[in-house]
Amino acid sequence: LHNGYYVSDLFGGIGNCFFTLFQLLTLESWAHGIVRPLMRLEPMVSVMFVGFIFITTYAVLNVVTGVFVEHTQAAGRDDDV
Numbered sequence: 001l002h003n004g005y006y007v008s009d010l011f012g013g014i015g016n017c018f019f020t021l022f023q024l025l026t027l028e029s030w031a032h033g034i035v036r037p038l039m040r041l042e043p044m045v046s047v048m049f050v051g052f053i054f055i056t057t058y059a060v061l062n063v064v065t066g067v068f069v070e071h072t073q074a075a076g077r078d079d080d081v
Contacts, residue, residue, distance in 0.1 A: 006037055024049060025056050 010020045024030045030049070038045045 007041070010034060010038075021052070024053060025060075027053070 009016065011017045020034060024034060030053075035046050035049050
């Protein structure tokens, strides 16, 4: 955790960064494993992480809703024919 060692483990490369953000998105030990240790270094980092979770969850739910609506509309068009 000292000298950014923990931060470089989580965000040190593209792969590590994507995996950490995916871990945040799935809420897999995001509080104890990622946010709380980083809050010791920078307390305002929690705002960024919570914002990321809200935005990505909203985006994923919009995609899922869009898929359901599209399939429902397609099924309705097939029934009309």
